[in-house]
Structures are given as C-alpha cells and as structure tokens.
Amino acid sequence: MKYPSVLSNFILLFCLVSAECGTILLSAMFGEGSHFMASAAIAESLVKRGHNVTALIGQAYAEQANNPRFAPIFDFKLFDHGVEPEVFREKFKVINSIAFEKSSLKAHAMAEELRQHMVISCELILNNTTLLKELLSIDVILYDATWPCALVIKEHIRKAGGRDHQRDIPVVSVLPSTPASLYIKAAGSSFHFSISPDVATGYSNRMSFKERIFNVLWAMMIDMFASAQFSPYDKYLSALGSDKTLFDLFRSSDLYLFNCDFAAEFPFPTTPNIIPVGGLTTRPSLPLESELEDFVTNSGDYGVVVFTLGSYLTSMDSDILEMFAQAFERLPQRIIWQLRDRADIKLPNNVKIMPWLPQNDLLGHPKTRAFMYQGGNNGFYEAVYHAVPMVVIPFYGDQHDVAARVTSRGLGKVLDKFSLSVDIIHSALTDVITNDSYSKNIQRTSAIFRDHDMNPPDTGAFWVEHVMKYGGSYMRTPVNDLNIIQYYLIDVILIFIFSTTLVMGLLVCSCRFLIGCICKRRKEKVE
Template sequence: MNVLKSSRCLLLLTVLLFTNLPSALAGKVLVFPVDGSHWVNMNILIEVLHSSGHEVTVVRTASSWYVKEHSPHYKAITVTLPEPINIEKQDFFISFLSKMLEIQKHGGSPIAFVQFYWQMLKILYGMHWQASQLVVEIFENPMLMKQLYEGRYDLVLIDPGLPAGVLVAHKLKLPMVYNVRWITSGEGHFVVAPSPVSYVPAALSRLPNRMSFGDRLKNIFHYVLNTCIDHFIVRPEYDKLVARYFGPETDFYHLLQGADIWLMRSDFVFEFPRPTMPNIVYIGGFQCKPSKPLPPDLEEFVQGSGEHGVVVMSLGTLVRGLPSEITTEIAAGFAQLPQRVIWRHLGERPHNLGNNTLLVKWLPQNDLLGHPKTRAFVAHGGANGIFESIYHGVPVVGIPLLFDQFDNMLRLKVRGAAKVLDVTKLDRQSFSAAVREVLHQPSYRDNMQRLSRLHKDQPIQPQERALFWIEYVMRHKGAAHLRTDSYKMPWYSYHSLDVMAFLLAVVLAVGGAVVLIIRYLCFRLCRRQKSKRE
C-alpha cells in the first residue's frame, strides 16, 4: 500500500514537473521587425518561438501593411508615426522600380550611374529619417516606455536593416539578437567580421570572389562608396538620436555592432567563403520545409502538363508588377513553351497570354517548387526564393530587379545553377531561349540538386539552430564571451597602423644610430690615419 502511494506521488510530481516545464523555460521576447519581405522571415522565427512556449511582443507602426496588429503568435505594440516609412507604402517599390528601369535603359553611362545613385540616396535618406522618428515616438512617450520597462523582456530580436530597435534595446539594457543579412551600411558581415576586399565582394558590387585586378579596383570603389553612403547619408540621423538620448560619449556604430548573436540568413553552400566570427550563426534556408499537397485546382493544372512539367514564376512580395511592355514579352515567351506555366502576377493581365499559362495572385511557392513536375523557377533573386529553389533542387531563370538580387543571382550563376537575364534587354526570343536552356541542359538541374544535397547535409536544421541560440542568450543573459571588442578600437589600432608606425620608428632609430656610429668610427679611423701620415 505504501509502495502504491509512493508511486502515485512520484507520478503526480512528474506530471506537475512536465506540466510546468514550458512556463519555467519560457522567455519574453521583444521584436523590432522590418516590413515587407523581411517580415516573412521574422514571422517564421516568431511562430517558432511561440510554439516553444515563449511570449512574443512585436513593435509595429500603425501604417504597416505586412505586420498585422492581431496575431495568435504575438502581442503587438503599435506606434503611430508622423509619416509612414517608405517600405510601408504598397506602391513604393512599383514607382521605385519604374524609375530604376528607366535609368538602366540608358546603359552604363556616367550620367545614368549618377542618376541611379542620386535617386537611391534620396530614398535611402528619407527612409532612415522616417525610421529614426520611431525612436523619438517611443522615447518621448512615458506611458509606452513604462510599458516596455515593466515588460521585463529577456532579449530583443531585431532586424537591423532599420535599427530603431538597437537604440531601444540599449535604453532597456537588454541583450540583442539580430535576424540579419542587411544593416544600415550594407551586408552585415562587413561590420562584425574581417572582410578583405581582395576576395570578399562588397555589397551590390555584382562581383564574384575570384577577382581580376580590374575587379578588385571595382570592389574597392564599391566598398568605399558603401562606407561613404553609410557615414554621410544614413548614420547622421541615428547619431543625432544617440547624442540626444545617450550623450556624446556613446557611439551609434558601437551600439549597432554590439549584438550578442547575429542570426545570419546565409549559407556557405550559396555564399562565397569569407572570414566569420563566433557570434555569427548561419540560418540560411530556415524558412524551407518539405512540400505539402497542392490545392485540388492547382494540382489538376500541374498534372495536366504531362511529361513536359511546369514552370513557376514569381517576383516576390515587394514588387507588385513589372511594366506592361516587359510582361507582354514574358507572356509571349511563355506561350512558345510546351510546358505549363504558373505565374504569380498582380499587375495588368497581358493581352497575349498563352493557353498554357495560369495567372494567380498568390501561389504556394514552397509546395510548387517541391512538386515533382516543376522543371524551372523564374525568379527575381530574393533570398527566400533562392533558398527554396536550392532546398528543392529547382534550377532558376533569374530576372534580378533591385538591390541584392543581382548579387544573389550571380552566386547561383557562378555555381552553374541559374541563367540570368537583363530585364531592360529582355524580349520574347531571349526569354524563351533562356527558359529552354535551363529546361533542356541537364547541368543546370544537376548543379542545383548538388547544392540541395549540400544544403540539407547538416547536423541540425537552421530553424532549430536559430531557436537554440535565441534561448542560449535568454539562459545566459547575453553572450558577451562570443563578442569581440575590436569594433571599439580606433581604425588605426584595428589595422595595427600604430604598431607598424612604432616598429618603423624603432627600425629607423636603430638604423640611424648604426649609421651614426659607423660614420663616427670612420671619422675616427680617418683622423688616426691622417695623424700617422703627418
């Protein structure tokens, strides 16, 4: 009887222990996302955290069109800005793309180059000025600051592309984890890890890692240009905020570089090899997963393709439509193929659409790419689509449009897994020929499937790796032991110029002393010989 009672007590204690385990391990995470396609990535991490028992609070703006106020996975804190951030306007990327395409049509002339960068810099400055106002609205709202302090969060999860959350985390004295590839000055590696420009391509340079002398000149130019843009266009607005709220002794760049963990949305199967650091964790492809069955109507369309299979086309979440003169050429090129085509298209319907092409406003991209009848993927080169195509081993026809899409497509092209087209020179013949090349040359599919095997051959999946390191920071109240303090060093100390100058001075001093001694000895010897002759 006593044994039975003891067993029941032990069972009850075990049940209570495991019932309370999630709450005992649960943490509170404050999230600062960036709208648009970046939110797609952040939302996946939020769902993972929520399913693991963590409480998530997302700071959003009232004008956000992707980050919703109500969600089963998080609570929202909504901040109203005087003016919406550019990327929160649904027509922003349409008008921006139109201007960029118009400039690119004039070729690589110096005037076109200056126009391109002038337009980009105006937009970039406006975007970061608007983002800086989010910090002002938060810090100048006593009720909101009280709410944030009383939230007793364990860490702040930040997309540092718009780094308002960095300043808030510093004010709350909380550890920071970045969900990152891009920061204010470009690709995140360049501010946290050594980045020799002799073999590490600068952001937006469109260069491979094996560079000729001319390529290295171009790479240094892009690196210096990116640094100047960051120092003179982006940073001044945040420097003003840091001086205003933290004092002149605090440096914004030090705050930005001081994250405990960098969850880098990259993978060396795709990225070129380069130096890294112990607090960088690679989670490239963490959004990828095995495909699920398609909706019945879509499955019927796919199965109707027979032995030819289907081609999938999508230009991502940001760009809602290409100019009609380009979509007309694409539609005509698709009409020449025996394959069926599923095209995510939100603009005006092309008048010459072929009977083999299905236009949809939304498509289950991951599930379509994982379907055995999918033969090729026509894409703009966004990171999400790139990794899903790698995961499922589907070769790509690239039509890069903006920002890092050109660099992304270059990496696939170098690995023989993609054919890349210039959208400003695209016509139905060149487009159809490119798709046929990718469909019928086995090397494209073979190379992409090789990348897929390499990407999947990991001891732990990227999503699990991301969760582990977020919880690691919670458990240890940060990860300061993984951070280097190199970013706090003056530039001349970082590059050891002061040491080299000291050693040079020593060498010169010793050399000078030796020369003086030799000259003195020679002088004494000459005088002695002269005295003997006299």
C-alpha cells in the same frame, strides 16, 4: 498573449519542465515582406521552445495580426506611420514604375523616402507611452538590422529602471541580405576586400583589379550611407540621456544572425558572434490547393516554371507583359506567374496568373522545372533547398549579389533587365531546364545545404536562447575598442621601422668606423 487553450497548456508545461520562458520583442521592418518572414521564422521556432513573442508591426500591415500562421502565437503591437495606412502602402507601389528604368534617381529617391518613414515611425513609437510600457517586460530583442529603431527601444527600457535598476537586454541583430562589410566589421570581424565582394556589387569572390578597386570605394560609400541612416536616431538617444550613438549600440549587439549559408555563399572568415542561418524561410513543401495542384499535375513530363518578380513588383507596362507572355507561349512547360494587374494582355493557354504564390510549396513540387525571379535572398535559398535551377533577373541591391552566386556555382542563368527580349527569355529558360549541368550543380548544393543538425530557424532560436542565458559579450572581440593606429598596427610598424633603421644605422656607422680603422692602419704601414 492569447493562445488557444491546448497551445497555452503545452507552452506552460514546456516552461515548467525545461528552460525558463522569456519574452522576445520581434521588430522586422514594418511587418511585411521578405524581411518580416525571415525574422518571424526564428520567432516562430522560439514559440515552439516555450517563449512568448511580441511582434511590433505598422498599422499599414495590421492584417498580419490576422495571419492564421502567426495570429495564434504572436502578441502583435501596432504603431503608426504618420500617414494613413493606404497612403503608406501606395508608396511601395512605385517599384512597379521604376523597376525597368535605366536611371537610378527614382530608386534613390524612393530609398530616401523609406528612410525618412523609418525615422518618423520610430519617433511615433517613442512618443507612444502606452506602447513603451507594454514593452518594459521583454527579455531579449530580435530585430531586422534594416530598421534599427529596436536599438533605441532597448536603450529606453534600460533607462526606464532608473540609475540603480538599469536592465541590459540582450540584442540579436538579423542581417537579411547578402553579407555586407559594414555589418561584418561592426560585429568585430575582418572583411577581406580582395576575396569578399561587398553587398550590391554583384561581384564573385574572384575579382579583377578594377573590381577590387571599386569594391573598396563602394565600401567607403556604404559607410557614409550608413552614417546618414543611423545618425537621425542619435537625437532620440540623447533625449534619453544616453552618451552612445546608434552605431555604438549596433556594434555592441550580443549576436549577429546572417541570412546566408556557406553551401551557397562565398566563404569569408567570421568571429563567434556571427552565426550563418541562411534559408530562414525554407521548409518542406505543403500540398497545393486543388485547383493549382490540378494545373501543375496536368503539365505532364514537361512540368512547370514558377515566375515572380517579388512581393511588390506585381504589375508592369503592357509591352513588358507582352514580351514575357510571348516567350512563355513558346515553351512546352506551364507557367505559374505572380501578377496582380495583367493590363488586358492576351495570356497563352499554358500560363496561369495569381496575385500571390505559395512560392515554397511550388518550388518543392516534383513537377517544378525552373524558377525565374528577381533574385531575392529568401527565394534563392528556397530554390537551393528544393534543388530547382534558377533564371535570375536582378533589379537592384543584393539581388545582383544573389545573381553572382547563381552563376559562380552554376545554379542557373542571369539575365540583364535592360536586354530582355522574347528570344533571350525563351533561350534562358530552355537552357536551364534541358541542360543537366544546372540540375546536377543545384542538387549537390542542396545536399550540402540540407546537411545540418538543425534547420535555420531552429539554429537561430537556439542562439537567441543562448544569449538570453549567457549574453554574447564573451564572443565579442575587442577590435571595435581599438583606434585606427592600434587596429592596423601602425605604432608597431613604426617601431619596427625605427628599430630597423636604428640597427641599420648602427651597422653602417660600425662598418664605416671599421673600414676607416683598417684603411688608417694600411696607410701607416705604407708610410
């Protein structure tokens, strides 16, 4: 890895006087977007602790290797996608065309295409012998569970040493979304469907009878979807001579880092190998660029509203753009809007558009009054960290879950993307900005969230170091080794039923015998 000389000397000194240095493989999707930024924050903290990080990213996002934040500290390894990088990036732009559609068919088709690209990319990595040789020296794997190829790489490294020199590498799974029953159960913990809404349901922890029914049925569907997602990788494991499935490897992870925090998350019981590290991308705000700072500062007492619909949804149909623009024109606040393609609409004087936003830094600015966005998990915790009320417009997936947490805790308002209008947008922002209850609720939640000894990335890094030293098997419950009869105590219940039935039968027979004897004696006396 190539470090600046000062950083290299510091890391070398750190390694000599503290714990043994290790090499961490970071695999977070393809190296782009919120998933990568969350896991990279943990890796960044590990570098500060003296470890080396090898980051696995796709050719489509090779520019990440030049990111001034990560380039000096990560050793980037690139892999192919099977298509040209430009073609691969274009596939994600379909989000712009389907975000406001009522039919979910295109969204499902996009998800399926993404899944196929994940499998193809993994196969290309496994066929790249040069890359695999460079990964043989890693000591621990830190990966985003959305793309499980890292588990196959782990098995390859384990098998590479031969039968007599197999090396079992600790694996840390990062769960980037709101808690899902699939992941919680895989970790060996229990999931209570009566009080814990599953991922992408949009429910709170106080569900009606109908919602609890759907919650259970939806969990079954997620299990089937997961089977379809994991099973294509099993052939690669079989080719390595492994008798395990990918899901077996996932369930045997040493640690599970959940991107949630109970300051804002619905409470649920966990096992010791589940560590909440919600808010991985939160940090104190940095100064804004001079032009942007002037725009924000000159907003006066009214302040600014930060508006973004995510990294990929940065262009929309002109009629939708006009609707937002008209709503913003009626506000006294200034609006900072993430938008790449403005489609020749007329922008109000109080609106500034930018292709990319320094989101965390804007949310931490004292002039920021509200945050309107699509409901991403990272953005949610950044708003909580900086105590900024929210207006959420969820589109799909766990964005609906974030919306449920916002409304349940009184941190803001939620708008239906199919019911948007100029009046509704204006009214929601005005209410969130002027109603003190939202501000008080999020300030309290923010205070609870900040009341930790370590920040989320440092917490994650601490636990990664911990499993490097001791492994994580001691924290794993044997629940996944039980069959369905043992897990639900069906055999014990049957024994209880049998024993109770036997005792009751004996009691009935005894009573009948005694009654018969008594009746017989009375009859003899009468005669």
